[in-house]
Amino acid sequence: MNAVVRENQPSSVLVSLRNLNKHYGDFTAVDNISLEIRDGEFLTFLGSSGSGKSTTLSMLAGFETPSSGEILVSGSSLINVPPHKRDIGMVFQRYSLFPHLNVRDNIEFPLTLRKMTTAERQKRVDAMLKLVQLEAFAHRRPAQLSGGQQQRVAIARALVYEPRILLMDEPLGALDKKLREDLQDELRHLHRRLGITIVYVTHDQEEAMRLSQRIAIFSHGQIVGLGSGYDLYQSPPNAFVASFLGNSNFLRVKSVANASASFEGQSLTTVPVGGLTAGQDVLLMLRPEKIRALSVEAAQQTALPSGWNEISAKVREIVFLGESLTCNVVTPGGTELTVKSLGSGLQNVQPGADVRVRWAAADACLYDQWNDADLSKGAGAH
Amino acid sequence: MLLSANAMGPRLRFGLFTVNAVIAAFLLLPILFIVLLSFGSSQWLVFPPPGWTFKWYEQFFSNAQWMQSAFVSLKVALLTTVFATVLGLPTAFALVRGKFPGRDLLYALFTLPMIVPLVIIAVATYALFLKFGYTGTLTAFVISHVIVALPFTIISIINSLKLFDQSIEDAAVICGASRWQAILKVTFPAIRPGLVAGGLFAFLVSWDEVVLSIMMASPGLQTLPVKMWTTLRQDLTPVIAVASTLLIALSILIMLVAALLRRRAELKG
Numbered sequence: 001m002n003a004v005v006r007e008n009q010p011s012s013v014l015v016s017l018r019n020l021n022k023h024y025g026d027f028t029a030v031d032n033i034s035l036e037i038r039d040g041e042f043l044t045f046l047g048s049s050g051s052g053k054s055t056t057l058s059m060l061a062g063f064e065t066p067s068s069g070e071i072l073v074s075g076s077s078l079i080n081v082p083p084h085k086r087d088i089g090m091v092f093q094r095y096s097l098f099p100h101l102n103v104r105d106n107i108e109f110p111l112t113l114r115k116m117t118t119a120e121r122q123k124r125v126d127a128m129l130k131l132v133q134l135e136a137f138a139h140r141r142p143a144q145l146s147g148g149q150q151q152r153v154a155i156a157r158a159l160v161y162e163p164r165i166l167l168m169d170e171p172l173g174a175l176d177k178k179l180r181e182d183l184q185d186e187l188r189h190l191h192r193r194l195g196i197t198i199v200y201v202t203h204d205q206e207e208a209m210r211l212s213q214r215i216a217i218f219s220h221g222q223i224v225g226l227g228s229g230y231d232l233y234q235s236p237p238n239a240f241v242a243s244f245l246g247n248s249n250f251l252r253v254k255s256v257a258n259a260s261a262s263f264e265g266q267s268l269t270t271v272p273v274g275g276l277t278a279g280q281d282v283l284l285m286l287r288p289e290k291i292r293a294l295s296v297e298a299a300q301q302t303a304l305p306s307g308w309n310e311i312s313a314k315v316r317e318i319v320f321l322g323e324s325l326t327c328n329v330v331t332p333g334g335t336e337l338t339v340k341s342l343g344s345g346l347q348n349v350q351p352g353a354d355v356r357v358r359w360a361a362a363d364a365c366l367y368d369q370w371n372d373a374d375l376s377k378g379a380g381a382h
Numbered sequence: 383m384l385l386s387a388n389a390m391g392p393r394l395r396f397g398l399f400t401v402n403a404v405i406a407a408f409l410l411l412p413i414l415f416i417v418l419l420s421f422g423s424s425q426w427l428v429f430p431p432p433g434w435t436f437k438w439y440e441q442f443f444s445n446a447q448w449m450q451s452a453f454v455s456l457k458v459a460l461l462t463t464v465f466a467t468v469l470g471l472p473t474a475f476a477l478v479r480g481k482f483p484g485r486d487l488l489y490a491l492f493t494l495p496m497i498v499p500l501v502i503i504a505v506a507t508y509a510l511f512l513k514f515g516y517t518g519t520l521t522a523f524v525i526s527h528v529i530v531a532l533p534f535t536i537i538s539i540i541n542s543l544k545l546f547d548q549s550i551e552d553a554a555v556i557c558g559a560s561r562w563q564a565i566l567k568v569t570f571p572a573i574r575p576g577l578v579a580g581g582l583f584a585f586l587v588s589w590d591e592v593v594l595s596i597m598m599a600s601p602g603l604q605t606l607p608v609k610m611w612t613t614l615r616q617d618l619t620p621v622i623a624v625a626s627t628l629l630i631a632l633s634i635l636i637m638l639v640a641a642l643l644r645r646r647a648e649l650k651g
Contacts (some may be wrong), residue, residue: 046539061556084555084564096553100571110557157557 014039014197015060017143020069022055022184022221030066031221036236037165037199038140042191044200047218053201056218057167060199062086073164090167093174095150097142104129104138110161118191128156131190148179155187159194167201167225168200172207180317186212209233217241233287239370242285249291251284259361264333268309269361276368283367284378286337290363293327299356302343307361313337315353327341329355413630414452420623438620448625453611455589457607458520462588464529467581469528470535477536478543487574493533500593505520508597518600526598527588534587535597575647582640596622 015037022030030052039045045053058064060071071078078086097106107128112122129135132152142150158166188211191198193374198247202208208215209229217225217232217240225232225241236242239250248316253261253268255276261268268284276282292318293313294302299352302334304310313329322327327349339357346355390398415429420438441446448523477489495503497539507526508517546569554564570577592607599608610625 062550063552063555082560083552084558084560086556088556090553090556092549092553094547094549096547098550098554098568098571109554109559113563115556157553292436312426375548 008163012039013037014074015199017056017060017073018070018072018073020056020059021067021272022059022064023067028221030059033069033221033223035216035223035226037197040195040197042188042198042200042211043179044202044208044212044215045218046205046215051218052221053216053218053220054169057169057199057201060165061167063311087163088163088167089161089163091151091154091158091169091171093170095142095147095174097150097153097157099142102139102141103134103145105200106142106153107160110157114161118341122159122191124160128160131159133155145340147175148183151175151183152186155190159196164197166198168198168332170202171200173202180359181210186262189237217244218239219244230245235365238374239283239285239367240374242365242367242376246340247288249286249288251286251335251337252280256353257262264331264335266311268311269307270364270366271361273366273368280368283310283366283370285365286359286363288326288340290341290359291337291339292341292343292358292359293329293339293346294353295346295349296354296356298343298346301360304358305360308358309361310356310358313355313357315349315351315355317351318349326358329357329358369378384417416623416626419620420627421584422623423618424621424640427620427623438624441619442621442624442628445621448606448609448621451604451606452625452628454520454523455606456602458523458527461520461524461584461586463529463581463585465524466535466584469575470532470539470580470584471577473532474536474543478540479548492536495530496533502596504594506523507594511598517598518603520603522598523595523603523605527591528584530594531587534583536537538576538580538583539573539609542573546572565583575643578643579640582636586636589636590629598643641649 013036015046017033017035017037019127020030020033021028025149031126033052033056043120045056047053055064059066060078062078062081066079100110100168101109104125108126111124116124126135129138132155134149134152134156137145137149138264142153146152154171172183175183184207199209200211212229214227215225215232216223219240225237225245227237232241233245236248242248243250245375248311251263253263253270255261255273255278258274258276259270259272261282263271263284270284273282299310311331313331316330318325318327324340326335327342327343327346330336342349349355417430419427419429421434421436422428423433423435423437424431438565473492474649477485477492504526507522507529510518511517511526516525550572551561551569552563554568555561559567590607591605592611595605595608599605604612606625608627610622613619613622
């Protein structure tokens with residue numbers, strides 16, 4: 001195995017999905033997806049169940065045939081290549097080890113099919129057992145292993161024949177939280193050491209953030225957001241992604257001019273957005289940690305920096321979450337906001353107190369189009 | 383459990399015990415009775431036997447007709463087992479994995495022989511074989527037995543196929559095995575307990591089948607149950623008790639093997 005770190009190298013495209021569709025009768029599972037997967041990257045398909053992420057992975061593996069569209073790997077089509085000839089590795093949610101074979105034979109299975117010499121097989125299986133730290137368990141049956149150990153065997157079995165691409169379909173979904181986090185770390189290190197291209201499917205956004213270089217967010221069979229976890233979180237391309245990923249506050253404002261808007265009769269400064277007409281409804285999104293709440297006295301003493309906005313609000317409740325303090329406030333117009341940055345004088349604030357809420361215009365995202373159903377936390381959140 | 387043995391009063395527990403004992407006796411006494419009679423010295427199947435003897439066993443094993451019918455029974459049962467399993471396997475696969483209209487209807491059709499009265503199947507197959515001149519042949523025996531044994535193999539294989547996680551087979555495919563290789567190397571070993579259990583059931587169905595066999599039999603070719611039935615109509619010799627005992631012994635043996643296999647499969651899974 002080479003141990004080249006390829007994480008930050010600009011890399012070429014390995015897989016191209018072009019206008020991929022999958023229909024089951026009237027139901028559209030995958031709706032015209034186009035995506036380029038780079039050589040050596042860790043890409044995660046993130047979405048709630050039924051969003052099309054698993055169907056897309058299945059088409060990549062070859063278990064499902066696209067209704068239309070093209071899948072290219074290094075420029076050549078995979079559509080007519082049966083799954084066993086695609087040279088792809090896959091790890092399934094329920095481990096899917098061969099129950100009648102021991103750990104060593106499970107890992108050796110793909111090599112036996114490839115008619116390798118005994119010496120070569122032995123060498124590779126030994127290397128894999130070492131990689132996943134299961135040397136001591138080589139002769140156990142899958143039923144004699146814990147869930148985490150079984151999944152490590154499944155990973156070893158998928159890597160032993162050095163496939164170009166490793167697909168992982170919610171591989172850690174059946175494990176408990178602590179073990180899941182350990183395996184996430186292992187997986188990230190493994191990816192760095194081997195430089196293999198990994199396409200990972202999950203509905204757990206924290207897992208997606210922790211593991212991936214890029215995330216593709218699926219909703220209703222389409223990719224509605226694509227980018228690094230950081231970019232998708234800091235500047236979501238649309239209101240759905242903003243609502244789906246992390247926590248968010250939405251303010252319904254009206255555009256006044258190029259860089260100003262009004263919210264409940266108050267004037268706000270915004271970043272300049274082209275193409276807006278005066279009086280148009282605009283959605284303003286703020287992350288809770290970007291909003292600062294101050295007591296009325298503190299707000300009077302501290303001048304508002306330029307490019308910032310201030311509105312008044314009343315405290316509704318305060319929730320202590322260990323590493324952070326979350327404060328729910330409500331504006332006179334009835335808009336609820338979650339605030340995670342509390343200014344001085346608010347350590348002992350009580351529900352019902354008047355506060356001032358401030359944010360920098362540059363930290364807000366503006367959307368001129370959105371679907372109200374996307375704003376509720378239920379839209380795909382788990 | 384809502385109604386556990388400990389939660390019941392001693393009276394209720396004793397009552398249940400008695401009812402169960404009576405039912406068990408009702409089911410088992412005739413078997414015990416026939417086994418004891420096969421060792422009894424009386425020629426007239428007197429109970430309790432005045433003395434004990436092996437002479438009816440000697441008569442059974444030295445009689446060419448009895449031995450031949452036992453041999454025919456064994457041959458028919460083995461052939462039925464093979465055909466019912468070989469035909470049941472692809473049928474079960476199609477019924478579990480297939481996505482085609484009318485699948486549930488087909489399943490109902492395949493299990494119909496379990497519900498339809500045997501006499502009807504017997505008359506129907508008899509009429510058919512008569513037309514083609516197959517009555518009294520081994521072929522007729524095996525075909526008619528396969529009809530009634532098939533539901534047992536199909537249901538048994540379907541159950542183990544449904545329990546089998548298909549992603550294990552998919553894993554073999556993505557590892558580089560063709561679908562056929564994956565089924566042979568991974569799916570078959572996993573569903574083997576169901577396959578074996580289905581085969582054993584098929585054997586048992588054929589082994590003690592009498593209604594169809596009477597229709598299919600000829601003077602030259604008859605199974606053990608048919609031979610017993612025809613002998614019974616002529617005289618009441620204790621050799622019949624011997625034949626019954628042997629039928630029961632083999633059935634119990636097969637059921638034990640099935641139970642043992644199931645236990646082993648459970649321990650493994």
